[in-house]
Amino acid sequence: MIYGFDSGEMTLKMWLRDSLKLLGVVGMLGVGKTALCRLILDAVEVKQRYFPRFLITMSESREPRSMEEVVKRMLEHLGVKDNEVNKLPGLLYALHLRPEGKKFLIVLDDIKQEDEYYEKLASCLRDGHGFPKPYGGAAILNGRHEEPIKKIVEERNVHRLQLLSGH
Template identity: 40%
Template sequence: MAQEIEQYLMLKFRNGLDGKDKSISKIPRDKLFYLNNVFTECQMLTRKHGFNSPEDLLTINRIRRELNKIKRELKATKDKLQPNNGVSSTQDKETSLQHTEISRWTTRVVDDSKVYGFDDNVVSMEKLLLEKESHDRFKAVGIVGREGIGKTTLCQLIFNKAEVKNNFLPRIWVCMARHPDDDEDPKLAIVKRMLVQLGVEKKMVNFIFNEKSGLQGLLCALYQQLVGKRYLIVLDDARETDSWYGQLDSCLSRDKKWDDGFAFGLPKGDGGRVIVTSRNEELAKMMVGEENIHRLLPLSDPESCWKIFKDAVENDLILSNPPNLEDLKLEINQKCGGLPLAAKMMGQAMQEELPK
């Protein structure tokens, strides 16, 4: 994959320099700088003659996502310059948005038949959420770990467990990443998103914001939607380090205003639960407290990594009964470093190399 990207970029740059490819002159300067950096990274990776570490695989995954993002942005620019005065069809807009959401957005949906190695973590987290000692008290838990280790997957499995569904209502999934359509303060965007997921119509959300003192009104409305309910909220992929998101167990006091903290929109007396996932452990500690951190470790079982790899290859005939099966499983586990995403990428890379 790295070699293919390198060859493509080299061709584009050469054509651009020779004047053969006029489109490259229309690429914004910041994108050209980024593409140049990508080109350098791909050269470094191809000189290794293969992927020698999980970091290499994650780098390729990041490059692929960024290149897809640039491709979409350039397509949008091209559409604006077309003879129809920049008006794309409704179908084109919907397709573009769907592609953007798929690449950047997480949801509650998971195919648990293709998830391996998380059983112990699921049991541990489920016990933590359902413990009787804190049945009526608010609790916030943080799941931390490096990129590709499976934080979102673990949350998806927990979120969809029958026992969890029976004990928490409502349950809402909030992706904390910036949505492509968000052009406002992240605080506003997240609270509005939560209200919509709780069933409040967008018109009403905008009315509350415009007529009821902005963020204060939104947080007050969020509180009213959740009060008296044993809710479960997943805040996936937290990145904002603003202290406004901190100490989720805090309650509104007389010397505070509604919009002084995210926590004030979350009722504390009916057993509500919040799960935060983040690569940034210090951020998660700020939000839930150090004693409530669950550190997700790489998969240690070669069998789990092998199953993830095999599913990604999508060719049972090739991998049905190799003569060195156990050695191959160990090699996959070592190369992916126990990271599910890295094992999946190795399988996808092999699948792309198979004859069609």
């Protein structure tokens, strides 16, 4: 049981229920961004609406070297193990075909500062290149740095997680 995330959990679930496609969670180190996202992934009503659901950690120690590697990791979570395609357009096409009418929820955990890599990611998420928008998939991005997340999900779709007060 995780305590203290009631407001954040309700906000994100409401946004997902309202069919928002791109959400952001931002806050300082240690406030529980990843814990909140895992709580959302495990929530009964989210499980009923989204399948598959998965989290990909983007942190420095495991940061993918390329957009191709991120998409390959997404495909692995979707059950595609031996994908012989290595170029981004082919990988995105495979990702587009894979959910087969299912609504998926992906959490990209620990988005870092802005750079060219995240501009490509933003384009894929926002413009639906590879992501099957007709099926109602959604993505939650979390990180400490608000600007790159705001650029991708828009200001109104950012939940700012604060330090918990009290016990």
